[in-house]
Every structure is written in structure tokens, then in C-alpha cells.
Amino acid sequence: MKLALFIWVCTIATSVVLTVIVCKIIEKSKVKRWGATGSLFKYE
Amino acid sequence: MSERAIIYIVIFAGYIGFMVWGVLKSLRQVESFSDFTTGGHRMGLLLGVGTSVATWVSVASVMGVPGYLYRTGAAAIIGWVSGWFLCTALFPILTYKIRMPKVPMRTFPELLRLRYEPHTDRSPMQITVALLMFVGYFIFTHLQVVGFGIVFNTITGIPYEYAIFGFLLILVLTCSGGFWSVAASDTINAILILFGLVVGCVTVLSATGGVGNIMEAIATTTAPINEGGEPLPPGIMLTATGSFGAGALFSIFISNALGSFVAPHWITRFMAPKNAKAATLQMMWTLLFLVPIFICLIIFGLGAKALLPSLPVGKTTDYIMPLIMDQYAPPIVAALTLVALLAAAVSTANSMLLHCSTSLYYDVYIALHGRKNMDQAQATRSLRFCVMGLGILAVISAIKPPLLLAMGFTYVYGAFGSVFLWAVLLGVYWKKMNRQAAYVSILIGFVTYISGRVTGFVNPMLLSVILSFIGLMLALKFSPPPPLEAYEAFFEEDVSPKTMQTILRIRHEEETQGEKA
Numbered sequence: 001m002k003l004a005l006f007i008w009v010c011t012i013a014t015s016v017v018l019t020v021i022v023c024k025i026i027e028k029s030k031v032k033r034w035g036a037t038g039s040l041f042k043y044e
Numbered sequence: 045m046s047e048r049a050i051i052y053i054v055i056f057a058g059y060i061g062f063m064v065w066g067v068l069k070s071l072r073q074v075e076s077f078s079d080f081t082t083g084g085h086r087m088g089l090l091l092g093v094g095t096s097v098a099t100w101v102s103v104a105s106v107m108g109v110p111g112y113l114y115r116t117g118a119a120a121i122i123g124w125v126s127g128w129f130l131c132t133a134l135f136p137i138l139t140y141k142i143r144m145p146k147v148p149m150r151t152f153p154e155l156l157r158l159r160y161e162p163h164t165d166r167s168p169m170q171i172t173v174a175l176l177m178f179v180g181y182f183i184f185t186h187l188q189v190v191g192f193g194i195v196f197n198t199i200t201g202i203p204y205e206y207a208i209f210g211f212l213l214i215l216v217l218t219c220s221g222g223f224w225s226v227a228a229s230d231t232i233n234a235i236l237i238l239f240g241l242v243v244g245c246v247t248v249l250s251a252t253g254g255v256g257n258i259m260e261a262i263a264t265t266t267a268p269i270n271e272g273g274e275p276l277p278p279g280i281m282l283t284a285t286g287s288f289g290a291g292a293l294f295s296i297f298i299s300n301a302l303g304s305f306v307a308p309h310w311i312t313r314f315m316a317p318k319n320a321k322a323a324t325l326q327m328m329w330t331l332l333f334l335v336p337i338f339i340c341l342i343i344f345g346l347g348a349k350a351l352l353p354s355l356p357v358g359k360t361t362d363y364i365m366p367l368i369m370d371q372y373a374p375p376i377v378a379a380l381t382l383v384a385l386l387a388a389a390v391s392t393a394n395s396m397l398l399h400c401s402t403s404l405y406y407d408v409y410i411a412l413h414g415r416k417n418m419d420q421a422q423a424t425r426s427l428r429f430c431v432m433g434l435g436i437l438a439v440i441s442a443i444k445p446p447l448l449l450a451m452g453f454t455y456v457y458g459a460f461g462s463v464f465l466w467a468v469l470l471g472v473y474w475k476k477m478n479r480q481a482a483y484v485s486i487l488i489g490f491v492t493y494i495s496g497r498v499t500g501f502v503n504p505m506l507l508s509v510i511l512s513f514i515g516l517m518l519a520l521k522f523s524p525p526p527p528l529e530a531y532e533a534f535f536e537e538d539v540s541p542k543t544m545q546t547i548l549r550i551r552h553e554e555e556t557q558g559e560k561a
Contacts, residue, residue, distance in 0.1 A: 001259075003284045004121035011126050012335065015133035019328035022136040026321045031537050034144060035321025043089065043321040 048375040052199040055379035059386070062232060063214065085148055087316045092326040094231025095395075096313060097333050100132070101237050102184075102392035103191025103362075106341065106385050108450025111361035113345025115269055116288065117262060117281025120345070123293050124450055125338055127300025132334070134305050135327040140320035141472035145533035147547050148315045152177060152308035152399075153407035154550060155315075159471040160479040162529045162546045166412060169482070174407030176463060176490070177308050180456045181400035182438065187452045188393035189442040191362070195385045198366035208442050214390050215397065215435040230395070233387035238337055240384020244365070245340035247373040247381075248347035258347045267353030269361065281349065295503035299454045303461030303505060306468045309399045344368070362449050397438070401430035410552065455497070462493035462508030466516055472534045479530075480523035481516040488512040 023041065026034050035043040087095075105128070112120035142148070142155070149155040157170035193208035200207065252258050262281040268274055280286060285293050304310065317323040348364045351372060355361065365385060369378040405427050466485040470477040489512040496504025529546040532539045539547075 001118040001121075001282045001284075004118040004126070007122055007126045008129060008338075011129035011133050012331065014130065015136075015328050015331045018133060018136040019324055022140050022324045023321055026140060026324070029537070033146065033319060033537070034140065035319035035324075037321075041325065043319055043325060 048378075049199075049201060051375040052379045052382065055376070055383055056199055056386070059236070059383045060214070063390075085315060086318055087322070088318060089322055089326055089329070091231055092313075092317050092322065093329045093333060094234045096326055096330040097337075098230035098234040098237065098387070098391035099309065099313070099395045100128075100330060100334060101234070101337060101388050102453070103188050103385070103389045104450045104453040105338075106237065106241065106388045107191050107194065107362050107365050108453065109338075109341050110345030110348060110365050111363075112450050113342060114348050114364045115361045116286035117346070117349075118284060119286030119288050119293055120450075121342060122284060123288070123296035124300055124454070125342070127297040128304060129331060129334070129338075130297075130301040131304040132327055132331045134301070135310065135314075136324045138305070138311065138468070138472065139314045139323040139327060141534055142311055142314040143317060143320040143323040145547070146539070147533075147544070147551070149547075150312075150315065150551065151402055151407055152311050153403060153411075155311065156467060156471070156482070157411075158533070158547060158550050159477075159530055160467070160482045160526070162527065162550065169479070170407050170411050172486070173308075173464075174403040174411070176486075177403040178400055178408075180460060181309070181396045181403070182434065182441075183452060183456050184396040185393050185400060185434070185438040186441045186445075187449050188389045188396065189438050190445040191449055192386060192389040192393070193442060194363055195366055195382050195389065198370055199379070199382050199386075205443055208439050211389075211393070211439055212435060215394065216432065230391045233391040234333075236380075236387045237384045237391075238333075240381040240387070241337055241340040241344070243377045244369060244373065244381035244384070245343050245347075247377055248344050248351065248368065251372045252347050252350045255343065258343070258350045261350035262346055265349060265353060267349075269355060270357055270359070271354045272357060273354070281346075291502040295458075295505065296454050298503065299458035299461060299505045302465060302509070303454075303457030303459070305461065306464040307457060307460045308403075308464070309395060311468065312399060393435075393438075397431050397435055400434050401427055404434075405430045458497075458505040459490075459493050462489040462505050462512070465489070465509055466512055470516070471531075475531045475535065476520060476525055477516075477531075478520065478523055478526040481519040484519040485512040485516040488515040 020040070027036050027038070027040060030036050037043065105124075109120060109124050112124060149158055151174075153170040153173040156173050157164075157167040161167040161169045189208050189211050192211045193204045196202065196207035196210045197204045200210075202210075249255070252261070259282075263279060265281065266275040266278050268276065276287075288296070313326075314323045317326055344365065348368050351368060352364070355363065355367070359367065366382060369381045373381065406423070409426075410423070463486050466477075466489075467482040471482065489508045492508040492511050493504050495501075496507055501507060528540065529543045532543045533547065
């Protein structure tokens with residue numbers, strides 16, 4: 001049971017990490033059409 | 045009619061009224077074919093999260109997952125919950141690439157056509173992918189109708205074989221407005237699902253006496269799944285692999301994780317948001333919104349085993365949620381939870397039907413006729429008729445359901461992963477990926493997966509993914525590189541006029557219409 005819950009929590013953490021990485025890539029591109037706003041979690 | 049039945053019907057009628065209001069409001073938004081299929085690529089974050097949550101939470105999640113938790117315990121958390129969560133966690137890898145083009149594609153087969161056959165008038169790739177999608181989504185819709193029938197039978201007492209026809213009433217409502225109608229009703233449904241599951245979970249906790257009592261009960265239970273069946277080995281419900289075995293559980297996990305990662309309905313969802321970052325954020329917030337929903341489902345599934353150790357003969361584990369609510373919850377709480385289950389079935393079914401119909405009408409019929417400028421109004425009207433027709437067929441096919449809900453989803457996701465994984469992933473990340481390699485990977489993936497399932501191979505998806513990768517690498521070695529128009533939109537901020545012209549031709553649009561989109 002503990003292993004099952006641990007795997008589940010890891011997937012949630014993976015989501016946050018990958019989203020931050022992709023948002024950083026978009027910000028670094030500075031392309032407004034892709035959603036670069038100067039702020040990591042703002043898209044417009 | 046009992047007092048409980050009257051309360052069920054009143055709350056169900058209120059739900060229908062709410063849906064009608066939402067659909068009437070959203071109908072004003074329908075303007076073009078793009079609006080009908082992907083909301084015109086201008087969806088904001090809030091509506092995007094609402095519609096993604098509601099599509100994500102299907103009957104496979106709200107009825108199938110508690111059913112498998114009841115059947116096998118913790119293993120269902122690894123196989124289904126973690127599998128689907130890993131898929132959602134990996135989505136950012138695809139979201140920003142899919143939504144990167146200035147004029148995005150409108151359907152999944154159209155996306156693969158641009159990537160692999162940008163210069164053909166009638167694309168065999170678009171048609172083949174659409175036909176494969178059609179089969180998969182028809183099975184998905186069929187499973188939602190089965191879930192709907194189980195719950196509608198509990199609410200109204202109408203036998204299952206007739207209850208499934210109630211699905212057509214709601215289908216007519218939600219599918220008349222296309223994507224915006226589906227998105228609006230999905231957002232209402234997402235709120236209902238969360239609320240209904242929370243009250244259902246509280247009911248189970250109060251009936252069992254809390255999490256401690258549930259864990260104690262499932263640690264020692266040997267009660268068979270159905271009355272008179274074979275007893276379970278003691279302690280099996282708390283083991284990581286349950287009654288599956290490690291190989292079979294890994295196969296389920298990988299099908300749910302990698303298969304749904306490239307499922308066409310999710311790829312199409314990524315084309316709808318305003319921009320690439322909105323598409324990426326949409327999936328993270330969706331996943332975080334799903335956490336409380338799945339905590340409730342896990343407590344519900346395990347708690348059900350403590351409350352009702354064995355199911356009556358003739359009932360599958362998909363019935364566990366309606367049965368528990370009907371027996372243990374006060375009428376209003378039970379009605380709210382049952383309406384939430386209906387909402388889950390409806391919200392996923394209407395979305396699946398939209399994909400199913402679009403693939404058949406737009407990616408097969410229109411693609412075969414090769415129309416240069418499509419009549420938008422006629423296309424939208426024809427698509428509505430297609431949705432209705434397929435809905436009726438899905439209901440008829442559900443009269444005798446052959447599969448358990450959650451396992452049915454796993455099979456279709458496994459097929460999608462086997463067939464589309466490399467064509468999608470390498471298509472948006474590797475400029476060298478070409479038409480020949482895509483065909484080889486799709487063909488090997490399809491044949492291997494079907495053969496593996498038929499012969500009972502333990503992990504057909506993993507085998508398909510490995511063999512199709514080897515095949516595509518060999519095909520790449522002996523075939524020319526793709527033209528610039530095939531990949532430019534997925535790698536560059538601005539594309540050449542020739543690439544833009546190609547995209548607009550594939551979308552059956554004049555240049556001016558394309559600029560608007």
C-alpha cells in the first residue's frame with residue numbers, strides 16, 4: 001500500500017517539475033505568441 | 045414510488061435543467077468548423093481545466109477504479125491511478141510543441157497529415173489514422189454508455205437494457221453545440237463530480253468508522269468478490285501487485301501511462317488553448333484538481349470492501365459505487381453522488397463522440413472528397429448528424445457489455461500507445477522523422493499489439509513499442525528526409541510562406557480565413 005501511494009505521489013511531483021521546465025523554455029524563447037509574459041505561471 | 049426514488053428523480057431533473065441552461069448559453073459561441081472541433085484555438089485556462097478534468101474523469105475512473113480497488117486492493121492505485129497520473133504529468137512534453145504553430149491543426153489525423161504527408165491531395169495517413177481513432181473512440185463511448193446505464197438503472201429502477209437509452213436525451217443536448225457546448229457542460233460536470241465524490245466519501249468514512257477501520261478490514265478479509273465465489277488470499281488487498289502479478293500490473297500501468305499520453309483526444313485538447321503555455325499549465329492544474337477526486341475514489345473503493353464484503357451474484361465490480369450509495373447514504377447524498385457518476389459518463393462520452401464523429405466525417409469523408417474550400421455551415425451540420433448517429437449505435441452496442449469499464453479503457457489506451465507513440469513523439473521532436481518511418485511504426489505497432497492481445501502475451505504494448513522503434517529506425521536508414529513544410533511549424537517561431545500555404549490547404553481554408561484562426 002505504501003509503495004502504491006509513493007508511486008502516485010512521485011507522478012504528481014513529476015507533473016509540477018515538467019510544467020515548470022516547459023514554462024521556463026517558453027519564457028526563455030520570449031515568443032509572446034507561445035505565452036511568454038515575463039512571469040513563469042502567467043500566459044497572457 | 046418510494047421517497048428515495050422521488051428524491052433521485054428530482055435531483056436528476058435539476059441536473060438536466062442545469063445542462064440545458066449551460067448548453068443554450070454556449071450555443072451562441074459556435075461560429076465555424078474550428079469552433080466546433082477545437083473551440084477556435086482561443087480557450088482560456090479556467091474553462092480548459094474544467095473540460096480537461098471532466099474528460100479525464102470518466103466512468104472508468106469513478107466506477108471502474110473503485111471497482112478494481114474493491115476487487116484487488118492497492119494494486120489498482122499503481123495500475124490505473126498512477127498510470128493515468130504519470131500520463132498527465134508527461135503531457136507538458138507534448139502540449140507546447142502541439143500548440144506551437146501559428147495556425148494549429150484541428151484534428152489529430154490532420155496533425156499527422158501535415159507532419160508526414162503535407163503535399164498529397166488525399167492523404168492515406170489522415171484516413172488510416174482517422175479509421176483507427178474511430179474504432180478506439182467508439183469503444184470508449186460504448187463504455188461510457190454502459191456506466192450511464194448502470195447508474196440510470198439505480199436512479200430510476202428502469203432495467204439496464206432500457207436505461208441506456210436515457211443517454212440519448214443528454215447526448216442530443218450536449219452535442220448540439222460542438223466543442224464549446226461540450227466544454228461548458230464539462231466544466232459544470234467537473235464541479236458536480238468533485239462535490240458528489242466528496243459527499244460519497246464522507247458517507248463511506250462515517251459508515252465504516254474511519255480510515256483505520258477500513259485498513260484493518262481489508263488487511264484480513266478473505267471474502268470473495270461475488271457471493272459464493274472463490275475466497276481471496278488473506279492480506280492480498282494490501283500487496284503492491286494484488287491478484288495481477290508483477291508482469292500483468294506493469295502492462296496495465298504502461299498502457300495507461302504511455303498509451304493515454306498519445307491518445308488523440310488529448311492531443312486535440314492541446315490545440316484548443318490560447319497558446320502553448322496555457323496548454324501546458326492547463327494539464328498541471330488539471331492533475332492537481334484530480335488529487336482530491338482520486339483520494340475520495342481510493343477511500344471509496346477500499347471502504348466498500350469493508351462495508352459490503354461480497355457483491356450479489358450477477359453484479360460486476362462496476363456496480364460497487366451505486367450499490368454502496370444506495371444502501372448506506374441518505375437519499376439526497378446518494379442522489380448527488382449518482383448524478384456525479386452520470387456527469388462523468390456524459391462528459392467523457394460527449395467528448396469521445398465528438399472525436400469519433402470528427403474523425404469519420406472530416407478526416408475520412410472530407411479528406412476523400414478533397415474539397416479545397418469547405419462549406420463551414422454544412423460541415424458543422426453534417427458533423428452534428430454524425431454525432432447523433434454514432435450515439436445511437438453506441439447505445440445499441442451497450443445492451444450486452446463484454447468488458448469491465450477500467451480494463452476496457454486500458455486495452456484501448458494500449459492500442460493507441462502501440463500505434464501512435466513514435467509517430468507523435470518523434471514527429472514533434474525530431475526533424476528527420478519521415479513518412480516511411482511513421483507508416484512502419486504505425487503498422488508494426490498495430491499488428492504486434494493485436495497479435496499480442498489475441499495470443500495472451502503479458503505486455504503487448506511494451507513489445508509493440510520496442511518492435512515499432514526498431515522498424516522505424518530501419519525505415520529511416522533507407523528513405524529520404526522529410527520536406528521542410530512537414531516539420532517547420534513545430535520547430536520555428538515563424539514559418540516560410542510555403543509552409544503556411546501548405547497548412548491552410550490542409551485545413552481547407554483560404555489564406556484570409558487562416559489568418560483569422
